[in-house]
Amino acid sequence: MELRLTEVVEHLRAAQADSGEPLCAYVYDLEGLRRHAAGVAASLPQGCELFYAIKANSDLPILQTLAPLVDGFEVSSGGELAWVREHFSDVPVIFSGPGKLDSELDAALERRVDCLHVESLFELQRLAERVQRHGKPQDVLLRMNVALDNLAETTLMMGGKPTPFGIPSLELPECLAWLRGHPEIGLRGFHFHLLSHQLDAQAHLRMLAACLEQVRQWCDQYRLSIEHVNVGGGIGINYRDPARQFDWAGFSGALPALMQRSGLAGVRLRFELGRYLSAACGYYAMQVIDIKRSYGKTFVVGRGGSHHFRTPHAQGHSHPFHVIPVDDWPHAFARPAAANEAVSVVGQLCTPKDLLAFDAVVERVRCNDLVVFSYAGAYAWHISHHDFLRHPHPRQWYLPVQEDAHAAVERA
Known part of the structure; x- marks a missing residue:
């Protein structure tokens, strides 16, 4: 089973650079x-x-x-x-x-x-x-x-x-x-x-x-x-x-x-x-909106959540993810970050059950970075409660087979 994270990251970096707001997307390889x-x-x-x-x-x-x-x-x-x-x-x-x-x-x-x-x-x-x-x-x-x-x-x-x-x-x-x-x-x-x-x-x-x-x-x-x-x-x-x-x-x-x-x-x-x-062909990406500490725990808040990606809650596990650095920081104040510590990755929903990963040690994650969850190509978007809170749906891209590998196809 082959993960091709490099190709996915290249696409996400380009998409994030063109996005006018924090990115939330599925990418299928x-x-x-x-x-x-x-x-x-x-x-x-x-x-x-x-x-x-x-x-x-x-x-x-x-x-x-x-x-x-x-x-x-x-x-x-x-x-x-x-x-x-x-x-x-x-x-x-x-x-x-x-x-x-x-x-x-x-x-x-x-x-x-x-x-x-x-x-x-x-x-x-x-x-x-x-x-x-x-x-x-x-x-x-x-x-x-x-x-x-x-x-x-x-x-x-x-x-x-x-x-x-x-x-x-x-x-x-x-x-x-x-x-x-x-x-x-x-x-x-x-x-x-x-x-x-x-x-x-x-x-x-x-x-x-x-x-x-x-x-x-x-x-x-x-x-x-x-x-x-x-x-x-x-x-x-x-x-x-x-x-x-x-x-x-x-x-x-x-x-x-x-x-x-x-x-x-x-x-x-x-x-x-x-x-x-x-x-293994699917990836769910959330751009980090906030990093906050509460009573000894560190929470990474991403754009999206379990209404898009219900797999971790359905399976009861902390889902594996990768942090993709995004160097752009548009604000004058200090950039929130967490380094060499355990974090929980959560979404935007008004419930503590909106938990995608927990007690996961990260080397570094900052606001505006991308958190990318692998193994999101099955029972992920398709079992999720898409319209809870009426948040927008994530963008969805399909990186084509190599015979036509120059452009991603986005679902309308």
Whole structure:
């Protein structure tokens, strides 16, 4: 996973020099994204497919960069499906997520969804009604919530315990019996998405092996012939210790043996990665407005905050950042600064929860400098409460791939 901070800083310095007020912006390095995604895709063995989960970041330049590199997109709402089909008429799409509306099931049929991931028997029954009305068949994967022995828990679990996600294993026989009476709905396989934020590659391999063993047992027990097992995403980003990321090389290198041991000859393995593909391409920049000390703590106040960049609050961590010096100081009075001390980086919101980093030791930071948060390309702008206090939205730039690397593209 490659961070190209130098290119981002060059762009931010030029943008800051032209700005008439403190800068607040997202910058996305599309060349860095292309390199990383291409490497991930190339490392997957034969029999694997790579889909991008657009919920992580559905910006059009992100999708346009990834479309030639992945096997398709995973969507989790009718809105995401409409967005993809508006811009990509032929890319394969898979549709996941709980609580699908009848109108979303209709849209899946109308907009040629490759596969629906069904969450319950009731959803299957509702889908059958839509299929009959449209007069066209639909393939599905059954999303399963299985309790696996020794499942290593992460900070976000969607399976292996009581959750609203997936079909509990005990209900599988009823679903299979129902499907046998509805040949217009084709069972292509199973979908597992039991956890997120996985940083341990070996634990993830053990989980995949257990899921594939469970699928093999189901195929033997119920005499099933399937084509796909979707093992979800779930691979995390180490925000607390950026130098120690998920061992993708070790993980992908172990997949061929894992697949061979599974006993599922000819069954393709699908991944739907979101955060792991796009997080490293994004940067959130805040220009420092104030530096203040209060009861033994030093606070760096930047233009922006968690209404733009909710990732640190959502994950409960102090987000890594870089200080980019800005030498310009337009005032006659002394420039506030902090040096060789721990600081907390906060934003402009009227709440103490507007905290992006804490107890972070800085060599030096001054008013007017830029604070740049890395790993801001996934679940950052897209999960934030943009209009709280009606502050302006940050500017958003996309540094293009190297074939056209002379100018950044700004989103309107």
